[in-house]
Amino acid sequence: MAGHKQSIAYSTPIVTWIRQEIEAGHFVADQKLPSEAQLQERFGVSRSVVREALSQLKSEGLVHSQQGKGVFVNARGERRMFSLDMSGATLGDLTSLEHVIELLVAIEVAAAKHAAERHTAADLKKIRKALIGMEYAIACDQLGDEEDYAFHQAIVDATHNPHFITLNEYLEQHVRRLIRQARSHTAQYHQDLIEDVQAEHQAIIQAIEQRDPEAAAAAAERHLRNAAERLRTYIKA
Known part of the structure; x- marks a missing residue:
């Protein structure tokens, strides 16, 4: 951070x-x-x-x-057509956290579904490259947060919908810092969960590669729901 x-x-x-x-x-x-x-x-x-x-x-x-x-x-x-007030949101604010997760689930599930339907070979290569970058960062005892963002951004880019892309860039600036905090906690205190996170990412890629929109949507939602549960674990701890 x-x-x-x-x-x-x-x-x-x-x-x-x-x-x-x-x-x-x-x-x-x-x-x-x-x-x-x-x-x-x-x-x-x-x-x-x-x-x-x-x-x-x-x-x-x-x-x-x-x-x-x-x-x-x-x-x-x-200009200034959309804004979110996230200035006071923290990992300890359970209400804000639930709202953030709801928003991300709605957007990323839809993005994964459209990516499965519309991706090109170049899109798939970009998604896989980001995941490999994440694995390399983790192997080098780095957080891998930039690589994680690149992974999710590559999926959004694969929708070929400019509005999804712009909104995702906005959320990166204002919302995803909470997810980064969760990833930081995972890396520092829960090394055993890193493999689970990467397996969830692999499931998303596999569904997109197979052009299975329903499976991609389900995998994306499962990943975010699990991320939310990991967040709650950190807060309780």
């Missing part, structure tokens, strides 16, 4: 600069922002920091991404 917080801190100058450029009219509606590489060079930061900044701007409704093309400025009327 320290690394994620550091990323947010380092991304602040990028967010501030782009926000000011938009407000000043230097970046206008539908204009493409500088590339990730250009922002890295301008601010002297890593790729993950740039992505954190862009994720925050997307969550504010200031910009949107077009797959394979880049990030573009939203028209004024399209």
Whole structure:
């Protein structure tokens, strides 16, 4: 979690600069922002920091991404169309936790179902690559939270639905930090559960690969329900 917080801190100058450029009219509606590489060079930061900044701007409704093309400025009327107040949500807040799980189940179950129906060979390769990255991180005693996000993002990308993709990016900024906390607890105190988590991920991939939308939806829901149960275990402990 320290690394994620550091990323947010380092991304602040990028967010501030782009926000000011938009407000000043230097970046206008539908204009493409500088590339990730250009922002890295301008601010002297890593790729993950740039992505954190862009994720925050997307969550504010200031910009949107077009797959394979880049990030573009939203028209004024399209900004701040959706928001979630998660500022006070913690692992100890059981009500907030239940609400978060309900939301994630609804979205990820649907995403897994559509991914099973619509995925391409390239999509499947991307999903598997993310899972392998997670396994490698775990083997190296790392948290694997970035790889975990890449796994779920790859499934959402496989829906080929831009609204799912944008919403998932928003949730990554505002909601998934609770899930990251759970993953941190898993890595630190419950090594025996890591294999269970990876098995759940494998079940999702297998169903998507077999183009079985119902099995994919069931596997995704089972994974999130189990994640919720693991969260409750940590809270009680």
